[in-house]
Amino acid sequence: MAAHTGGLTATVPETGTAAVRISGLVRAFGERRVLDGLDLSLRAGEFVAMLGRSGSGKSTLLRALAGLDHDAGGEGELSAPDHVSVVFQDARLLPWKRVLANVTLGLSGADAQERARTALAEVGLAGREDAWPVELSGGEQQRVSLARSLVREPQLLLADEPFGALDALTRARMHTLLARLYERHRPAVLLVTHDVDEAIALADRVVVLDGGHIAADLPVDLAAPRRPGTPEYAVLRERLLVRLGVEVPSG
Numbered sequence: 001m002a003a004h005t006g007g008l009t010a011t012v013p014e015t016g017t018a019a020v021r022i023s024g025l026v027r028a029f030g031e032r033r034v035l036d037g038l039d040l041s042l043r044a045g046e047f048v049a050m051l052g053r054s055g056s057g058k059s060t061l062l063r064a065l066a067g068l069d070h071d072a073g074g075e076g077e078l079s080a081p082d083h084v085s086v087v088f089q090d091a092r093l094l095p096w097k098r099v100l101a102n103v104t105l106g107l108s109g110a111d112a113q114e115r116a117r118t119a120l121a122e123v124g125l126a127g128r129e130d131a132w133p134v135e136l137s138g139g140e141q142q143r144v145s146l147a148r149s150l151v152r153e154p155q156l157l158l159a160d161e162p163f164g165a166l167d168a169l170t171r172a173r174m175h176t177l178l179a180r181l182y183e184r185h186r187p188a189v190l191l192v193t194h195d196v197d198e199a200i201a202l203a204d205r206v207v208v209l210d211g212g213h214i215a216a217d218l219p220v221d222l223a224a225p226r227r228p229g230t231p232e233y234a235v236l237r238e239r240l241l242v243r244l245g246v247e248v249p250s251g
């Protein structure tokens with residue numbers, strides 16, 4: 001394991017099973033401590049969803065984990081695997097490159113094209129390799145973004161509200177797709193979302209970021225399919241909403 005740390009102190013986890021280990025992480029912008037002594041670990045292959053109010057520091061944490069926060073002058077320890085992929089809310093495809101070229105970008109090896117074709121087929125885009133990004137719908141572009149991430153076989157997939165810009169039906173389809181890809185590839189996943197139901201549907205654990213640290217950390221012990229309507233689902237959902245400061249109507 002290598003650490004992406006900016007100015008942070010990095011440690012390599014002692015056990016081989018932790019995909020992410022963060023301890024006492026502080027990230028301040030001026031006087032404001034956005035992350036203030038944050039502790040969080042993810043096991044290899046674990047799927048964790050992160051909820052938190054707007055401005056609570058979710059993207060800041062993901063950027064630090066992705067090694068994108070080069071100015072991080074914080075304190076604490078943070079370690080992440082070598083192979084990290086990030087999916088953002090917007091697909092961030094290069095408009096002047098065709099779909100296949102967007103997926104192979106930066107890939108090495110004689111089989112790069114073949115791997116990219118396989119990844120595109122996995123996300124349901126076989127036959128669209130030669131399309132330009134502008135010819136794809138928002139959901140299709142996000143599929144390309146997922147293919148581009150997974151073709152690198154990351155040990156850690158960071159997803160920052162990847163489905164936030166999609167309509168409800170497309171989002172539901174993307175949940176099914178992500179769940180299938182996760183079963184097949186088994187990276188550790190840290191998914192940032194505003195959608196409590198999305199978090200419960202997909203994750204093994206849901207954490208809530210508040211006040212610069214993890215304010216709640218709840219396992220999702222619900223049988224599949226996790227559909228709203230069962231008492232257990234309602235209890236978990238309400239606990240999360242309360243932690244998010246959302247008033248839950250009684251009765």
Ligand SMILES: Nc1ncnc2c1ncn2[C@@H]1O[C@H](COP(=O)(O)OP(=O)(O)OP(=O)(O)O)[C@@H](O)[C@H]1O
Pocket residue numbers: 029034052053054055056057058059060061
């Ligand atoms: N480069 C920066 N310089 C100054 N302040 C910053 C910087 N990056 C983030 N912040 C501040 O840190 C706080 C947390 O931002 P962040 O984007 O991590 O929140 P978030 O939880 O992802 O929010 P949202 O849910 O709205 O996307 C915000 O108040 C933001 O203004």
